[in-house]
Amino acid sequence: MAKRRRSRRSKPQPSLLQQLRESLLRAEVIGLSLVLISVFTLLSLLTGSRGQLTGWWIDSLTILVGVGVWGVPLVTGALGLWMVIRAIERMPDLPWQRPAGCALLFFAYITGAALWSRLEPTAGGWLGNLLATGLSRALGPWGAWAVTSFLAVSGLILLTDRRLIDLAERIWSWLDGQWHARPGLGGPVPIQPSLPIPSGQVPWWKRLRERLPFWEPQPPAPAPANLVRPEGRSGPPPAEAPAAPAPRPAPPVTPSREAEILTPHIVGGQEWQLPKLSEMLLDWDRQVDSDDLIRRQGRLIQETLALFGVPADFEGAYKGPSVTQYLIKPGYIERTVKGEVKRVKVKVSKIAALANDLALALAASSVRIEAPIPGTNYVGVEVPNQESNVVGLKELMESEAFEQMKIKGKLPIALGEDVKGQPIVADLARMPHLLIAGATGTGKSVCINAIITCLLLTHTPDTLRFLMVDPKMVELSVYNGIPHLLSPVVTEVDKAAGVLFWAVKEMERRYQLFSKVNARDLERYNSYLLKRQEPTLPYIVVVVDEMADLMMAAPEEVEKHICRLAQMARAVGIHLIIATQRPSVDVITGLIKANFPARIAFAVSSQIDSRVILDMPGAERLLGRGDMLFMRADASRLERLQGTWLSDEEINRVVRYWKGARTLEDAGLAPRPTPQMAVQPPELAPEPDVGLPTQPAQTTTGLAQPPLFQEIEQLRAAEARDELFDDAVEIVREAGRGSVSLLQRKLRIGYSRASRLVDQLEEAGILGPDQGGSQGRPCLLGPTSSADRSAPPTGGRGRPESPSPQHTSKDESDPDVPRIWM
Numbered sequence: 001m002a003k004r005r006r007s008r009r010s011k012p013q014p015s016l017l018q019q020l021r022e023s024l025l026r027a028e029v030i031g032l033s034l035v036l037i038s039v040f041t042l043l044s045l046l047t048g049s050r051g052q053l054t055g056w057w058i059d060s061l062t063i064l065v066g067v068g069v070w071g072v073p074l075v076t077g078a079l080g081l082w083m084v085i086r087a088i089e090r091m092p093d094l095p096w097q098r099p100a101g102c103a104l105l106f107f108a109y110i111t112g113a114a115l116w117s118r119l120e121p122t123a124g125g126w127l128g129n130l131l132a133t134g135l136s137r138a139l140g141p142w143g144a145w146a147v148t149s150f151l152a153v154s155g156l157i158l159l160t161d162r163r164l165i166d167l168a169e170r171i172w173s174w175l176d177g178q179w180h181a182r183p184g185l186g187g188p189v190p191i192q193p194s195l196p197i198p199s200g201q202v203p204w205w206k207r208l209r210e211r212l213p214f215w216e217p218q219p220p221a222p223a224p225a226n227l228v229r230p231e232g233r234s235g236p237p238p239a240e241a242p243a244a245p246a247p248r249p250a251p252p253v254t255p256s257r258e259a260e261i262l263t264p265h266i267v268g269g270q271e272w273q274l275p276k277l278s279e280m281l282l283d284w285d286r287q288v289d290s291d292d293l294i295r296r297q298g299r300l301i302q303e304t305l306a307l308f309g310v311p312a313d314f315e316g317a318y319k320g321p322s323v324t325q326y327l328i329k330p331g332y333i334e335r336t337v338k339g340e341v342k343r344v345k346v347k348v349s350k351i352a353a354l355a356n357d358l359a360l361a362l363a364a365s366s367v368r369i370e371a372p373i374p375g376t377n378y379v380g381v382e383v384p385n386q387e388s389n390v391v392g393l394k395e396l397m398e399s400e401a402f403e404q405m406k407i408k409g410k411l412p413i414a415l416g417e418d419v420k421g422q423p424i425v426a427d428l429a430r431m432p433h434l435l436i437a438g439a440t441g442t443g444k445s446v447c448i449n450a451i452i453t454c455l456l457l458t459h460t461p462d463t464l465r466f467l468m469v470d471p472k473m474v475e476l477s478v479y480n481g482i483p484h485l486l487s488p489v490v491t492e493v494d495k496a497a498g499v500l501f502w503a504v505k506e507m508e509r510r511y512q513l514f515s516k517v518n519a520r521d522l523e524r525y526n527s528y529l530l531k532r533q534e535p536t537l538p539y540i541v542v543v544v545d546e547m548a549d550l551m552m553a554a555p556e557e558v559e560k561h562i563c564r565l566a567q568m569a570r571a572v573g574i575h576l577i578i579a580t581q582r583p584s585v586d587v588i589t590g591l592i593k594a595n596f597p598a599r600i601a602f603a604v605s606s607q608i609d610s611r612v613i614l615d616m617p618g619a620e621r622l623l624g625r626g627d628m629l630f631m632r633a634d635a636s637r638l639e640r641l642q643g644t645w646l647s648d649e650e651i652n653r654v655v656r657y658w659k660g661a662r663t664l665e666d667a668g669l670a671p672r673p674t675p676q677m678a679v680q681p682p683e684l685a686p687e688p689d690v691g692l693p694t695q696p697a698q699t700t701t702g703l704a705q706p707p708l709f710q711e712i713e714q715l716r717a718a719e720a721r722d723e724l725f726d727d728a729v730e731i732v733r734e735a736g737r738g739s740v741s742l743l744q745r746k747l748r749i750g751y752s753r754a755s756r757l758v759d760q761l762e763e764a765g766i767l768g769p770d771q772g773g774s775q776g777r778p779c780l781l782g783p784t785s786s787a788d789r790s791a792p793p794t795g796g797r798g799r800p801e802s803p804s805p806q807h808t809s810k811d812e813s814d815p816d817v818p819r820i821w822m
């Protein structure tokens with residue numbers, strides 16, 4: 001300590017001469033002097049009025065550098081200004097490359113001038129002639145030109161701090177942009193900023209302007225009437241932001257083209273025909289933000305980042321349907337390491353951490369940052385559009401990508417459009433299951449409806465069947481009655497677990513069928529069936545609209561079935577789509593998540609929820625209304641999409657088409673209800689479509705649904721039976737009677753198991769009532785019927801191996817009645 005104090009005391013005071021030299025060598029003073037010299041030089045050159053000093057100065061310069069005299073005021077002026085600004089703004093030191101580049105360009109210029117004028121003294125001056133003569137003598141005239149060009153290009157590279165390849169790329173991308181901008185050529189082209197500002201700095205003139213005392217900022221827009229100010233504060237109200245968080249418009253309800261009359265659906269013993277897209281789906285208008293607004297926002301992002309000490313360049317933007325993605329290229333910062341100034345690239349995490357500050361600067365409801373955009377050297381800043389659009393199913397299904405997917409994939413679905421405006425399609429068969437989660441009112445049901453409708457427009461009931469569970473009761477009930485349904489839409493939570501159970505059993509049944517013919521998957525099995533000219537097995541898609549309700553009712557059973565299906569059902573063509581509005585760990589358990597690699601997250605309220613769904617943050621920054629993050633099964637990165645929008649009208653058209661009800665009605669052919677047609681048990685009849693004004697009244701010709709729940713009950717009973725049930729049946733049949741002691745003795749089991757078996761035999765109608773004493777119970781089986789009775793009723797519906805259509809007697813007798821399936 002004492003040592004330090006002594007050393008401080010012994011520090012010598014600078015002399016007066018030193019002080020004077022230091023103040024004269026201050027950057028501002030030198031900078032101002034250079035600016036002054038450049039102004040005098042320029043004025044003397046332009047006006048021709050020269051004093052003795054300026055005359056001597058201009059003559060000397062002309063003799064020295066010839067036409068290069070015009071470059072002198074430019075270089076000295078720029079250098080001087082930069083030194084002044086640097087002193088005010090405390091900008092980092094100018095790297096040596098820039099002045100060196102400037103000097104090289106200058107020498108190339110005067111040498112070129114001397115070579116061009118064949119050593120005319122006024123062209124390149126003494127210096128230019130010296131260089132030109134030296135080069136010509138050493139390398140000949142062409143060699144001299146080559147070296148001069150080399151000097152010019154090197155100077156340009158050093159001055160602009162861009163690599164040659166970058167410069168070439170820029171020129172190429174500009175030419176490419178011009179080419180693609182020609183009318184008639186499609187494809188996404190990023191919007192180029194009109195005036196790119198190098199190295200992410202706020203322009204110096206803007207900063208200086210704001211410091212000037214007489215600078216009047218732009219008059220702010222009037223404050224909103226309900227703006228509450230803190231006490232004692234006055235002054236202008238905060239300017240209204242250019243991109244105020246405009247309430248997102250409700251999806252437009254005015255389609256650009258009105259519905260036309262539906263194509264008649266042919267019913268009764270004929271081939272199914274897929275509906276025409278143009279007759280089912282509507283076109284939706286689009287509005288886009290102006291390019292100028294996007295450029296302004298891009299520059300604002302660049303300036304905001306620079307204000308936070310993060311230099312970055314705004315290099316372009318992609319206009320998506322609901323967000324615009326700004327392409328930001330991280331710049332360089334200078335660091336002094338051991339006295340040496342080094343340029344290092346800005347960390348992308350620094351940009352990512354500024355999401356909230358950017359949202360504030362842009363007055364956006366939320367800003368998501370993708371750092372970096374995979375496969376590029378850009379960071380993507382996603383800002384909500386002022387004009388948000390809906391992405392109609394029709395345009396997606398008519399896109400090239402969907403056409404390709406229809407050829408390649410088995411269950412093509414159109415999910416939406418990404419931030420570049422590209423359609424995103426996927427194959428559900430390859431996913432192979434999909435988990436959809438998000439807060440309430442963010443677009444899950446619309447997404448599910450879009451997926452279902454997409455499948456209904458590409459598959460007939462021969463190739464695809466649905467099982468739908470909708471505990472909310474209103475979302476999927478509209479599909480009741482379409483022939484693709486294996487059962488009416490299940491709305492009771494207690495029955496829902498049964499549906500999953502049935503799907504597991506169907507999976508096991510299919511595996512057995514496949515193993516008999518050594519088929520590894522549904523495709524191979526179907527091609528085997530086709531060779532034998534047998535009807536093929538359809539894909540089955542199980543849709544559950546609210547998983548949380550199911551998990552609350554029977555968590556273990558539901559989780560067990562879902563996991564079994566998710567693990568094994570892919571090969572047999574059973575696929576799950578499961579949605580939940582409660583993204584918590586008790587609903588989306590680790591086991592379920594592990595089995596659903598393909599996931600969609602809609603907006604959620606917290607980062608924790610986002611992590612539960614996607615294992616990473618991001619969904620908390622979504623905007624709602626169909627804005628979603630899609631995680632593909634085969635890629636861990638997320639894609640941000642604007643989900644497909646589908647109106648009730650479109651859904652109703654598709655449902656009406658498949659029900660065939662409309663045609664019968666419109667043609668006046670709808671048969672009156674007859675007792676013969678009321679073939680369905682009341683609890684299995686399709687639920688009436690209530691509350692949908694566009695839905696035509698149901699006729700009784702609606703397709704009958706299969707008695708799935710009877711089968712489920714039978715399956716469950718069979719599942720609950722004792723392993724020795726079949727043996728017990730044999731014993732009682734042979735003995736002609738049955739009792740607990742008989743079964744105990746023959747099967748060598750305990751009392752309780754034997755009495756349970758007796759109960760099960762009675763339940764199955766094999767044993768009669770107890771006759772008391774040693775009589776036991778009579779066996780009700782005849783000698784031949786035993787096999788039938790004892791066989792577990794796995795094929796409860798007497799279904800053939802493939803679910804080929806079974807026409808009821810009504811079908812065969814009346815061709816106008818839609819066929820009844822299963």
Ligand SMILES: Nc1ncnc2c1ncn2[C@@H]1O[C@H](COP(=O)(O)OP(=O)(O)OP(=O)(O)O)[C@@H](O)[C@H]1O
Pocket residue numbers: 250251389390391438439440441442443444445446447581624625626627642643644645646
């Ligand atoms: N893809 C989309 N494009 C435009 N708007 C959409 C889109 N998806 C949803 N919306 C809007 O969001 C609203 C809510 O959507 P939806 O009913 O699908 O939410 P949800 O998540 O299913 O809600 P809940 O869980 O309460 O049923 C819709 O009425 C619609 O206005």
